[in-house]
Structures are given as structure tokens and as C-alpha cells.
Amino acid sequence: MSLPRRAFVSSLLGGAAVAATPGLAARAQTWAEAAPFGREWADMKWRRGxxxxxxxxxxxxxxxxxxxxxxxxxxxxxxxxxxxxxxxxxxxxxxxxxxxxxxxxxxxxxxxxxxxxxxxxxxxxxxxxxxxxxxxxxxxxxxxxxxxxxxxxxxxxxxxxxxxxxxxxxxxxxxxxxxxxxxxxxxxxxxxxxxxxxxxxxxxxxxxxxxxxxxxxxxxxxxxxxxxxxxxxxxxxxxxxxxxxxxxxxxxxxxxxxxxxxxxxxxxxxxxxxxxxxxxxxxxxxxxxxxxxxxxxxxxxxxxxxxxxxxxxxxxxxxxxxxxxxxxxxxxxxxxxxxxxxxxxxKPSGGEALTPGMALSDDFSTDKYGIQWSFYSAGPDEAARLERREGALIMQGKGAAPSDCSPLTFVCGDLAYEMEVEIEIDPGVTAGLILFYDKALYAGLGFDAARFVTHQYGIERGRPGHSHGRKVHLRLTNAYNIVTLHTSGDGRTWTKFDRQMEVSGYNNNVRGGFMMLRPGLYAAGQGAARFRNFRYRAL
The missing domain is CATH 2.115.10.20 (Glycosyl hydrolase domain; family 43)
Structure with missing residues (x-):
């Protein structure tokens, strides 16, 4: 028998954890409301790693x-x-x-x-x-x-x-x-x-x-x-x-x-x-x-x-x-x-059960390029754009937008998830968090030194200015193909961005290509972006 959505999500996350974590109860309600109406919860019986x-x-x-x-x-x-x-x-x-x-x-x-x-x-x-x-x-x-x-x-x-x-x-x-x-x-x-x-x-x-x-x-x-x-x-x-x-x-x-x-x-x-x-x-x-x-x-x-x-x-x-x-x-x-x-x-009997999967969070202390991270449509020297130093992934900018900057993406397999990152940019750079299908179809949020930039349907739009300067914390939540965005100047106090998105149509039957909507990071323009403390969590 299905639980009411809020109760179900609360039980999934652990009721005490929801109550004790600032903002998590409200976010659990948002995730529950985002789930496709009338879905059976049988698909939520996986173990969690x-x-x-x-x-x-x-x-x-x-x-x-x-x-x-x-x-x-x-x-x-x-x-x-x-x-x-x-x-x-x-x-x-x-x-x-x-x-x-x-x-x-x-x-x-x-x-x-x-x-x-x-x-x-x-x-x-x-x-x-x-x-x-x-x-x-x-x-x-x-x-x-x-x-x-x-x-x-x-x-x-x-x-x-x-x-x-x-x-x-x-x-x-x-x-x-x-x-x-x-x-x-x-x-x-x-x-x-x-x-x-x-x-x-x-x-x-x-x-x-x-x-x-x-x-x-x-x-x-x-x-x-x-x-x-x-x-x-x-x-x-x-x-x-x-x-x-x-x-x-x-x-x-x-x-x-x-x-x-x-x-x-x-x-x-x-x-x-x-x-x-x-x-x-x-x-x-x-x-x-x-x-x-x-x-x-x-x-x-x-x-x-x-x-x-x-x-x-x-x-x-x-x-x-x-x-x-x-x-x-x-x-x-x-x-x-x-x-x-x-x-x-x-299961087949015998064999040995290896620890499955891998952590998708990245503090950039070790090199996960080629295991987690891959460039989209990489040039012959694309890897030279990346450098890890002092807890940061330094990515040189390229192109003008996610469509031509070869974003750095990864594969995830969860129906709902949240990712956060701290980004510091050089003057002349726009960087952010995206969900990337291909160069014509992507969604997310970036910023430059003066304003936010939304990405929706593969289209860039300048948004109201921000007061954080060249360092911004971004959070992107994709809950059952409903995307919400949050911003912060310090990584502790978050403000919900005023644009939400529905992305279920970002797929092969609309665009072709047979791919998925991959989470990722991008840096466009002249100069570099520094990414720190990338965190991923399935919901």
C-alpha cells in the first residue's frame, strides 16, 4: 500500500534526519510533490549505497x-x-x-x-x-x-x-x-x-x-x-x-x-x-x-x-x-x-559481491577524470583545461556557453538527486551547474561577476544581478524531472532561485542522439573557474 507522499519521502530519508536538518523537511515535501502523480512506490525498494x-x-x-x-x-x-x-x-x-x-x-x-x-x-x-x-x-x-x-x-x-x-x-x-x-x-x-x-x-x-x-x-x-x-x-x-x-x-x-x-x-x-x-x-x-x-x-x-x-x-x-x-x-x-x-x-549463487558503484561527490583531491568525469565532444587537448590544486578543480573557460564549451559531465542513475558546488570565477568567465543532453538541449544555472544566467531548452537568458561577486555556491535539485535551483554566498544560507524547470522532454524522442541528461559543470569565456566541494546525494 502506498504511503502519502510526504510521509513516504520522510520515511525514506529518515524522519529524525528530516526534522534535524534545516530546510530538509520543506525540501522533502517539494520532492514528494514533484513525483509523477499516481506512481506506485514499488520502484523505491532498491537498497541505498x-x-x-x-x-x-x-x-x-x-x-x-x-x-x-x-x-x-x-x-x-x-x-x-x-x-x-x-x-x-x-x-x-x-x-x-x-x-x-x-x-x-x-x-x-x-x-x-x-x-x-x-x-x-x-x-x-x-x-x-x-x-x-x-x-x-x-x-x-x-x-x-x-x-x-x-x-x-x-x-x-x-x-x-x-x-x-x-x-x-x-x-x-x-x-x-x-x-x-x-x-x-x-x-x-x-x-x-x-x-x-x-x-x-x-x-x-x-x-x-x-x-x-x-x-x-x-x-x-x-x-x-x-x-x-x-x-x-x-x-x-x-x-x-x-x-x-x-x-x-x-x-x-x-x-x-x-x-x-x-x-x-x-x-x-x-x-x-x-x-x-x-x-x-x-x-x-x-x-x-x-x-x-x-x-x-x-x-x-x-x-x-x-x-x-x-x-x-x-x-x-x-x-x-x-x-x-x-x-x-x-x-x-x-x-x-x-x-x-x-x-x-x-541472484546467481557463487561469485563475490564487490562494493558497487562509486561516490559522485568530489573534493578534487584525487583525479576522477576518466572514471567519473568526461568532457562532451572533447578536442584533442581538452584535458589540458583541467588542473587540481589546493582542493579546487581549475577549469579553463572555452566558448561562450554550454553549447560550445565542452562541459564536464558524469552519469548518474537516480530518479531524484541534489548537487552542490562552490564556484569562483576569473573576470570574463561564466560558470555553473547544468543538466546537459547535448549542445542544443540543456538546463541549469550559471553566473558571471555581475548577474545570473539561466539555461533552459539550450537557451541562455541573463537574470537579475547578484551581490556575491565572483564566488557563488550553487545547488541544483532534479526531483523526478522537476528542477529547482538555490544560490548562496557562504554555503550556509540558501536562497531559492525564481526559476524552476521541467525537463522530462530532454531526451532522445525529442532530440535524438540516444543519450541521457547528464549532470555537469561548465566554464565559458576567457579565464578560469575554480570548483570546490562538489557534493552529490540521491534523494
């Missing part, structure tokens, strides 16, 4: 999806002995291709960023291991050039090589497999395939078409046919190809997972009679647009699918990583057992 962030492991032998929250789409997972590694699409964020590690498939923590060079928007990579060496195959696109690349490393932690251009300009979503002939192949979207050289660093032959899946019913409401994301597995006498259909976003019922199999890597490929293996069938479900799956064996020999999905009503969080149990059937196919993934699921 560092900074109150939600974590999947419920501590009772079960977990609640997502296993990695926030914008972690197109997951590519590798089982390597007792370890699991996973990476995701990173789009325009540099450093990108963050690799996460787990030992039980449920608890994940970041390890490193494998890609430090901007090669364009990075979509649907493939992480694999062959002959003791790690590889990531990377589709990437600039507006004027697109291709697929490969990077490699002898240790998962790196160092990772420079990207090598495979000169595949029209394909995305590579899936690596070794055939019964001992040769290496990349399967690509649209049912195409290309053979690789033995070292995996170049192609060996032409792209060829090898698979056309059976069409789904025309009355299904989908974004498009969208044959994408082939992932290959060899098990027993069969090769299995797991493919995404229906389009990545658009209608919630669009994306789906299908399977095909063959006794040879060269086909013919037989469609699973039970397709689709997974599909969101109603917008009332907890997880929308579920697809882009990879099969993986758990530490106890059980089998699972890892794929992504949008959280109902929260397109702004991007596609999040989901874990779904499967079972192999007597006819050599498999089926999903997790249902719509709205309820807790028994």
Missing part, C-alpha cells in the same frame, strides 16, 4: 534491476575466468568506453576508461578476449566521417592502444566470434558479416550479407524494423546469434530480442520459433524498449541475458543495464524467465 544512490543487490539473495543505473546502453559483457567485464556506448563523452567489473553479475564498479581520444559518437561497442588479448570493436561517427575501429590491450586495466580504423563506414554494432574454421568474424547490423585478420586488427575480405530474420507482425507498434546489435555465442553444437529488432527508442513497445542458430558460422541461420525472446508489450511496464542482449554464464553455471531498457517515465536517464535470467529448453533454444523485470529476482 554510497550517497544514497540506488544499488541492485537487495542483500537478501535477490536483486532489483537495473544492475548498472543511468546511461549504460548497448552493454557488451565478457566473462574472463571468475571476473566479468562490461562496457557501454559512450557517445560524445571523452574519456569513454568505461569498463566496469563484477564477480557476481549484480554488483558492478568502474575500472577504467579504455578510449581517451575523440573518434566521434561511440555506439554499441564489442568487448572480447582472444588468445590472451583484450579487444574492443567500436562503431564511431563524426558528421563528416564514420567507421569502425578497434583498440586492444594485454591487460584489461590498460594501457589501451590508439584506435585502428577498420574502414567499415556504413555499419554499426559489431559482434565478435571465432568460427569452427578458427577464423575471426565481425557480425554487423542489417545481417552482414566481415572476416577479420588473425590478429583482429584489420578486415580480411568483403562485407557479405548472411542473415535476414523473419518479420514481426505489422500491427506491432515499433520505431522501425531496425535489425541491429548481433551478439554471437557458441554453445554445444550450435552458434547462436542474438539480435535486436524494432528500433532502439521511439514507442516503448518497439525494441525486442530475437535469436537464431546455426551449426556453422557460415549458416544457414534458423530463427527461434519462440521469437521474440524479450519484448516490452505495454507502456504500463516498468522497463521500456528492452533489447540489445548478450548471453552470459553466471558464476554458478546459470545463464543470463544482459541488455538495456528505458525506465518508465524516465527517458532522461537514458538506457540502463538490465539482467534477465534465462533457461535452456530441451529443443536447444532458450527463454527469458524474468518477466517484465519490475520485481526482485534471485
Amino acid at each position: 554510497v550517497e544514497n544512490q540506488r544499488i541492485a543487490d537487495l542483500g537478501d539473495g535477490t536483486f532489483l534491476n537495473p544492475i548498472v543505473s543511468g546511461d549504460r546502453p548497448d552493454p557488451s559483457i565478457l566473462k574472463d575466468g571468475d571476473d566479468y567485464y562490461m562496457t557501454f556506448s559512450s557517445f560524445e563523452s571523452v574519456p569513454g568506453l568505461h569498463i566496469w567489473r563484477s564477480r557476481d553479475l549484480v554488483n558492478w564498479r568502474p575500472l577504467t576508461a579504455a578510449l581517451t581520444k575523440n573518434i566521434g559518437s561511440v555506439w554499441a561497442p564489442e568487448l572480447c578476449k582472444h588468445d590472451g588479448r583484450y579487444f574492443i570493436y567500436i562503431p564511431a561517427r563524426f558528421p563528416e566521417y564514420r567507421s569502425n575501429y578497434v583498440i586492444w590491450a594485454d591487460r584489461i586495466e590498460g594501457p589501451w592502444s590508439e584506435p585502428i580504423d577498420l574502414k567499415l563506414p556504413v555499419h554499426i554494432d559489431p559482434g565478435h566470434i571465432v568460427g569452427e574454421d578458427g577464423k575471426r568474424y565481425l557480425f554487423l547490423h542489417r545481417g552482414d558479416r566481415v572476416r577479420l585478420s588473425d590478429d583482429g586488427l584489420s578486415t580480411d575480405g568483403d562485407v557479405e550479407h548472411v542473415y535476414t530474420p523473419r518479420r514481426f507482425p505489422s500491427e506491432w507498434v515499433v520505431e522501425g524494423f531496425g535489425q541491429e546489435g548481433p551478439k554471437l555465442l557458441r554453445r554445444g553444437e550450435y552458434f547462436y546469434m542474438i539480435t535486436a529488432l524494432g528500433g532502439t527508442a521511439g514507442p516503448p513497445t518497439g525494441h525486442m530480442v530475437i535469436a537464431a542458430r546455426s551449426r556453422s558460422i557460415h549458416g544457414p541461420w534458423e530463427d527461434c520459433p519462440h521469437n521474440p525472446i524479450v519484448r516490452t508489450t505495454s507502456a504500463a511496464e516498468k522497463w521500456w524498449s528492452r533489447g540489445h542482449a548478450t548471453l552470459v554464464e553466471g558464476p554458478d553455471g546459470s545463464w543470463w541475458m544482459v541488455y538495456h531498457g528505458y525506465e518508465n517515465a524516465y527517458w532522461t536517464l537514458g538506457r540502463q543495464t538490465l539482467l534477465d535470467p534465462i533457461e535452456w529448453t530441451d529443443d536447444g533454444w532458450f527463454r527469458a524467465r524474468g518477466g517484465d523485470l519490475s520485481k526482485p529476482i534471485a
Whole structure:
């Protein structure tokens, strides 16, 4: 049974803590009122980890999806002995291709960023291991050039090589497999395939078409046919190809997972009679647009699918990583057992539960660039804009606004959160806190030496002047896509800013690009901004 909203939020935060913290009771009421009307509170049953962030492991032998929250789409997972590694699409964020590690498939923590060079928007990579060496195959696109690349490393932690251009300009979503002939192949979207050289660093032959899946019913409401994301597995006498259909976003019922199999890597490929293996069938479900799956064996020999999905009503969080149990059937196919993934699921047994996630607050005493922080659309020398000194992150200004200054952003996965920072600016600089989708769509608050500047819909507006000079404390609260802003001269006495925002439309279905609304910092203009005591807390 649902609690009244204020009572629920108070209980979530702890009634005593609400009563004892100045202003927190009023803010709890604001957060509660901001929640979408009529929502069930079942989605608030996650355990809370560092900074109150939600974590999947419920501590009772079960977990609640997502296993990695926030914008972690197109997951590519590798089982390597007792370890699991996973990476995701990173789009325009540099450093990108963050690799996460787990030992039980449920608890994940970041390890490193494998890609430090901007090669364009990075979509649907493939992480694999062959002959003791790690590889990531990377589709990437600039507006004027697109291709697929490969990077490699002898240790998962790196160092990772420079990207090598495979000169595949029209394909995305590579899936690596070794055939019964001992040769290496990349399967690509649209049912195409290309053979690789033995070292995996170049192609060996032409792209060829090898698979056309059976069409789904025309009355299904989908974004498009969208044959994408082939992932290959060899098990027993069969090769299995797991493919995404229906389009990545658009209608919630669009994306789906299908399977095909063959006794040879060269086909013919037989469609699973039970397709689709997974599909969101109603917008009332907890997880929308579920697809882009990879099969993986758990530490106890059980089998699972890892794929992504949008959280109902929260397109702004991007596609999040989901874990779904499967079972192999007597006819050599498999089926999903997790249902719509709205309820807790028994964890795989065995393995080790690592401490999940990471703290997103930053006192700037250590370097979290490439683990937490990434630039949007970074230039070749973007990292030179940053310096840590005496408890401050010093960021050189660039451009005139968030649209052209390459903001420094991070991924978070909470439905409601608050962040604060102290900012001191040089003359000629504008800096602030933002929620950034891309260069045309962002929201937040900045300031220069004389005035505040609001950012809404990707538009800047000068606001009334302030009396704080060149040092201001800013607080941004995003509670269920309702944004409120506070300012302070000393970090103790806060004034609510007179502009609030609703940001649920800052998402792919409005703007395209498949990304999330990322929290971040920006500095524009000539000179530097000094950021101190960045604090994040999920609500």
C-alpha cells in the first residue's frame, strides 16, 4: 500500500534526519510533490549505497534491476575466468568506453576508461578476449566521417592502444566470434558479416550479407524494423546469434530480442520459433524498449541475458543495464524467465559481491577524470583545461556557453538527486551547474561577476544581478524531472532561485542522439573557474 507522499519521502530519508536538518523537511515535501502523480512506490525498494544512490543487490539473495543505473546502453559483457567485464556506448563523452567489473553479475564498479581520444559518437561497442588479448570493436561517427575501429590491450586495466580504423563506414554494432574454421568474424547490423585478420586488427575480405530474420507482425507498434546489435555465442553444437529488432527508442513497445542458430558460422541461420525472446508489450511496464542482449554464464553455471531498457517515465536517464535470467529448453533454444523485470529476482549463487558503484561527490583531491568525469565532444587537448590544486578543480573557460564549451559531465542513475558546488570565477568567465543532453538541449544555472544566467531548452537568458561577486555556491535539485535551483554566498544560507524547470522532454524522442541528461559543470569565456566541494546525494 502506498504511503502519502510526504510521509513516504520522510520515511525514506529518515524522519529524525528530516526534522534535524534545516530546510530538509520543506525540501522533502517539494520532492514528494514533484513525483509523477499516481506512481506506485514499488520502484523505491532498491537498497541505498554510497550517497544514497540506488544499488541492485537487495542483500537478501535477490536483486532489483537495473544492475548498472543511468546511461549504460548497448552493454557488451565478457566473462574472463571468475571476473566479468562490461562496457557501454559512450557517445560524445571523452574519456569513454568505461569498463566496469563484477564477480557476481549484480554488483558492478568502474575500472577504467579504455578510449581517451575523440573518434566521434561511440555506439554499441564489442568487448572480447582472444588468445590472451583484450579487444574492443567500436562503431564511431563524426558528421563528416564514420567507421569502425578497434583498440586492444594485454591487460584489461590498460594501457589501451590508439584506435585502428577498420574502414567499415556504413555499419554499426559489431559482434565478435571465432568460427569452427578458427577464423575471426565481425557480425554487423542489417545481417552482414566481415572476416577479420588473425590478429583482429584489420578486415580480411568483403562485407557479405548472411542473415535476414523473419518479420514481426505489422500491427506491432515499433520505431522501425531496425535489425541491429548481433551478439554471437557458441554453445554445444550450435552458434547462436542474438539480435535486436524494432528500433532502439521511439514507442516503448518497439525494441525486442530475437535469436537464431546455426551449426556453422557460415549458416544457414534458423530463427527461434519462440521469437521474440524479450519484448516490452505495454507502456504500463516498468522497463521500456528492452533489447540489445548478450548471453552470459553466471558464476554458478546459470545463464543470463544482459541488455538495456528505458525506465518508465524516465527517458532522461537514458538506457540502463538490465539482467534477465534465462533457461535452456530441451529443443536447444532458450527463454527469458524474468518477466517484465519490475520485481526482485534471485541472484546467481557463487561469485563475490564487490562494493558497487562509486561516490559522485568530489573534493578534487584525487583525479576522477576518466572514471567519473568526461568532457562532451572533447578536442584533442581538452584535458589540458583541467588542473587540481589546493582542493579546487581549475577549469579553463572555452566558448561562450554550454553549447560550445565542452562541459564536464558524469552519469548518474537516480530518479531524484541534489548537487552542490562552490564556484569562483576569473573576470570574463561564466560558470555553473547544468543538466546537459547535448549542445542544443540543456538546463541549469550559471553566473558571471555581475548577474545570473539561466539555461533552459539550450537557451541562455541573463537574470537579475547578484551581490556575491565572483564566488557563488550553487545547488541544483532534479526531483523526478522537476528542477529547482538555490544560490548562496557562504554555503550556509540558501536562497531559492525564481526559476524552476521541467525537463522530462530532454531526451532522445525529442532530440535524438540516444543519450541521457547528464549532470555537469561548465566554464565559458576567457579565464578560469575554480570548483570546490562538489557534493552529490540521491534523494
